[in-house]
Amino acid sequence: MLLQLSSIILFALLDCAGGQTAQSRDLADSRIPSEVKFAAGYVNPVPRPPDFKSALLWGIAIADNRVPGYESAVIEIASTQLSCRVDGKDVVLNDDGPNVRGGLYQRNPWFASDNHEPMRLAYSAGHKTVVLRVGERNDRVWHFWSASPRTTFPSGKLEGCTVKAHVRISRGALLQMGMDYWRSATVPYGAGGNNHEAGASGWYFPSPEWQEAVFTDIVPRDRRSSGAPKLP
Numbered sequence: 001m002l003l004q005l006s007s008i009i010l011f012a013l014l015d016c017a018g019g020q021t022a023q024s025r026d027l028a029d030s031r032i033p034s035e036v037k038f039a040a041g042y043v044n045p046v047p048r049p050p051d052f053k054s055a056l057l058w059g060i061a062i063a064d065n066r067v068p069g070y071e072s073a074v075i076e077i078a079s080t081q082l083s084c085r086v087d088g089k090d091v092v093l094n095d096d097g098p099n100v101r102g103g104l105y106q107r108n109p110w111f112a113s114d115n116h117e118p119m120r121l122a123y124s125a126g127h128k129t130v131v132l133r134v135g136e137r138n139d140r141v142w143h144f145w146s147a148s149p150r151t152t153f154p155s156g157k158l159e160g161c162t163v164k165a166h167v168r169i170s171r172g173a174l175l176q177m178g179m180d181y182w183r184s185a186t187v188p189y190g191a192g193g194n195n196h197e198a199g200a201s202g203w204y205f206p207s208p209e210w211q212e213a214v215f216t217d218i219v220p221r222d223r224r225s226s227g228a229p230k231l232p
Contacts, residue, residue, distance in 0.1 A: 044199050103116035179200075
């Protein structure tokens with residue numbers, strides 16, 4: 001839904017802009033499966049169209065088929081949040097607890113089309129986390145986004161947005177977070193052209209501890225002369 005055509009365009013743009021170059025792909029972390037389109041974090045070198053007035057956070061979760069026992073791999077999500085900086089102040093647009101929406105998309109080739117299957121969700125005891133059992137469908141990309149609907153940016157100068165997700169990633173699972181800008185809070189995906197990919201984080205890897213997975217396209221003040229923000 002969110003990554004199909006825009007990722008193809010981004011791949012070429014990032015090569016030209018010195019983002020994810022052919023050399024950097026060759027040196028990509030060996031923990032990331034080869035079919036993954038973007039093995040490193042990136043910010044789209046093409047800025048948000050000025051008439052795009054909304055945004056939506058998203059995530060990509062997959063099982064690493066090379067890891068023994070990947071069939072039981074899961075990702076737990078306790079919360080997701082999207083905030084945007086307007087006139088120098090951070091404004092929360094979406095703040096969801098343990099719930100997401102999404103679908104299962106083609107993995108190889110990576111997001112080859114917008115065709116997808118329903119994404120089956122599970123929940124922990126007491127509904128404290130939503131659980132993505134990625135090992136049960138290791139042939140698919142588990143592509144999820146905010147459970148709450150998109151909202152319109154407050155009036156003012158938009159500096160950029162930040163995505164945060166509080167997650168726990170089991171052995172055999174991988175996660176990447178990102179965000180799209182949208183033409184409006186209500187426009188559908190349609191045939192494309194209504195969303196603009198802002199970029200994605202680096203990949204997050206298994207840990208017994210909870211992690212905060214973050215993506216931002218806000219350039220720190222001390223780095224604005226040198227371009228895009230440093231990504232995790």
